[in-house]
Amino acid sequence: MKKKIYALFMMVMIVLLAVGCGKKEKEKKSDVKSDVLNFVNKELPAIEDKKNTAINIYNSYFENENVDIRIFLNDMETTAIPSMKTYMDELDAIKTVTDEVKDLKELYSLSCQLQYDAMNKVVLAIKEENSDYLTDASEMINQSEIYLAQYEQELKALAAENNITVYGNLSLSTSTDAQ
Numbered sequence: 001m002k003k004k005i006y007a008l009f010m011m012v013m014i015v016l017l018a019v020g021c022g023k024k025e026k027e028k029k030s031d032v033k034s035d036v037l038n039f040v041n042k043e044l045p046a047i048e049d050k051k052n053t054a055i056n057i058y059n060s061y062f063e064n065e066n067v068d069i070r071i072f073l074n075d076m077e078t079t080a081i082p083s084m085k086t087y088m089d090e091l092d093a094i095k096t097v098t099d100e101v102k103d104l105k106e107l108y109s110l111s112c113q114l115q116y117d118a119m120n121k122v123v124l125a126i127k128e129e130n131s132d133y134l135t136d137a138s139e140m141i142n143q144s145e146i147y148l149a150q151y152e153q154e155l156k157a158l159a160a161e162n163n164i165t166v167y168g169n170l171s172l173s174t175s176t177d178a179q
Contacts, residue, residue: 033162035101039094040155044108047090051112054084058119069126076123084116100158107151114144 057080061072091109096102118140125133159166 032098032100032158033164035097036104036155036158036162036164039096039101039105043094044091047087050083050087050090054080054087054119055115058115058122061122073123073126076119081116081119081123084112084119088112088116104151104154104158107147107154111144111147111151114140114147118144 057072057075060075061067088109091105091112094105096105118137121133121137121140125131125137156166158164
């Protein structure tokens with residue numbers, strides 16, 4: 001009789017442990033889901049104007065043939081680089097809850113850091129009239145794009161794992177919200 005009670009007790013304990021583990025896994029998925037949505041839909045959009053300002057000024061140098069180099073240099077030093085630095089500081093200050101989103105944020109931060117470094121290299125190239133620095137800046141931008149592609153790939157993977165629908169590059173929602 002004691003063996004039957006003991007066996008029944010052990011079966012109940014195993015069932016309770018299994019149920020408890022499943023519940024924790026659901027809670028973890030919920031945490032990841034809300035962390036991804038917060039990071040991508042709330043935190044990044046709240047600061048993106050600073051990055052856009054910096055990138056637009058930077059790109060103007062490479063998109064227009066008739067750029068006054070003094071005006072461009074002034075815009076880079078007074079607006080673009082400080083805007084990008086502020087963006088990166090605010091990006092660093094964003095708190096993430098889960099390891100998955102911390103890793104996602106790290107990829108994105110690496111991409112932004114390389115963009116910032118490239119901006120500084122272009123300014124240095126102009127000031128020192130050294131075209132090698134422009135080559136360095138171009139390589140930094142290429143590496144930045146690699147990190148950004150990895151970020152987007154990881155974002156899509158997290159979205160798929162957590163029942164999140166991706167709209168464009170950054171906008172996400174839960175699949176039930178999309179209906």
